[in-house]
Amino acid sequence: MNSTYDFPYFQGNSLSDLFAPDIxxxxxxxxxxxxxxxxxxxxxxxxxxxxxxxxxxxxxxxxxxxxxxxxxxxxxxxxxxxxxxxxxxxxxxxxxxxxxxxxxxxxxxxxxxxxxxxxxxxxxxxxxxxxxxxxxxxxxxxxxAVHPDIHYHLLSKATLAELGVQCPKYQTYNLHEVNLESIELPEQFPYLIKASHGLSGEGTYIIKSASDLNYCLQEVRKYLDIKLLDTIIVSEFVKNEVQNYCVQFYVSKTGNIRLIGTTTQLVTPEGSYLGGLIHYRETDMSRFFEMIAAIGKYAHQQGYFGVIGF
Structure with missing residues (x-):
């Protein structure tokens, strides 16, 4: 058990209760x-x-x-x-x-x-x-309620390395500064290419073959053609995963953290999202405390308050 942090669980029963002290x-x-x-x-x-x-x-x-x-x-x-x-x-x-x-x-x-x-x-x-x-x-x-520049920055996949938590190795590319064809991609599959702000998994491509890569590049070019993409991330693929979690908490305007819980996420062997299993009080959240502390601190320092999931 991690005794360094003592994060209380949220005791209310609505989003309104979470936000109430800050509004x-x-x-x-x-x-x-x-x-x-x-x-x-x-x-x-x-x-x-x-x-x-x-x-x-x-x-x-x-x-x-x-x-x-x-x-x-x-x-x-x-x-x-x-x-x-x-x-x-x-x-x-x-x-x-x-x-x-x-x-x-x-x-x-x-x-x-x-x-x-x-x-x-x-x-x-x-x-x-x-x-x-x-x-x-x-x-x-x-x-x-949160300045949109700050909110957009925090939601970007390119911000991950700034949060002070362990994460897959990745490289960020601004496609207005770097030509897509000139990017040096990994020599071996698998790896990931991600758009910076994909909705519900859109813009995340698991590259396991040359055909996957061709499809991904076609999609990225489509986004560039309609001028709705600035940044992509090329990331290593996490292998031998044991479990896929989504941890949720609330950070207040004063930087205090309240735990909401952890969802066990389900995906297909191909990586498509199927949904989540919620057993909030049955998951030992202490294993995530250092990440919660780091992400909550960073978000608070940026000027954010509200719900965070990672």
Whole structure:
């Protein structure tokens, strides 16, 4: 058991409870959906805060995932203390099911038209700060609860080596400074090539053969053609893994850490994500304490507060 750190477990039962001590200084709301880059998006992230959500219109993440599935999952456990912004209202039957099982009222849900929501939020005086899952190009920086430059930097795979934790060896390439064809790739398979800000695993390519590499390079070129990619990472492949975990915790504005738990992640032999098994209190989190401390400290020093998963 690691006795150097004494991180308490979060004792509440909602995202609102997690954020509550840090949102007393202003009027906050939570934008529950990710930004998108597809043509259907009224406010696509195509200027600064790129999110790799598909290399072509045909493969981009659909509205039902970004506008419904993802925000509704967050809304279900948000609680009632923070207004939750949704751009597509969940069906009444689903809200009734949540009320029965989670015992929240969902009276603070804010339904805003998806064609105007960022403009409405930007000029509204109802909310001073907006908590986001990812920075929005079309939301004023001062409206973000965490400055969007900081948030974007922390979400980048290229930031991993700065966190002070053990990680696979990797090399970062700015594709505006280095020609894709001139990058010296590893001589032996397998290895990984990753886009910097892939949504739900998009932009992560496990290179086990020449055909994998050809496919990856085609996809990267597509992203370059539509001007939605700046940085890629070439990383070693972690072999002989024993278990795949996702550790979750909350870092407050004062730098205090509260543990949420650890999810055992499931993947196919090819590396595709299948989901997670949650046995929060059955996992000894002390094995992760040094990483939690390092990542939490780095994020706090950068000016971040909120949930962190690694």
């Amino acid at each position: 007393t200084d202003a009027r906050y709301a939570f934008i529950l959906n990710y930004p998108a880059t597809a043509s259907w998006a009224a406010y696509p992230n195509r200027e600064k805060y790129f999110i790799q959500d598909g290399s072509s219109e045909a493969t981009k993440t659909s509205f039902d995932k970004i506008g419904q599935k993802e925000p509704w999952k967050n809304l279900a456990v948000l609680g009632d203390a923070i207004p939750g912004i949704v751009i597509n209202s969940p069906p009444n039957s689903l809200i009734d099911y949540w009320r029965e099982h989670f015992d929240f009222s969902y009276s603070s849900m804010e339904m805003i038209d998806c064609s105007t929501y960022l403009e409405d939020l930007g000029r509204s005086d109802r909310f001073d700060k907006l908590i986001t899952l990812f920075p929005f190009d079309n939301l004023k920086p001062e409206k973000h």
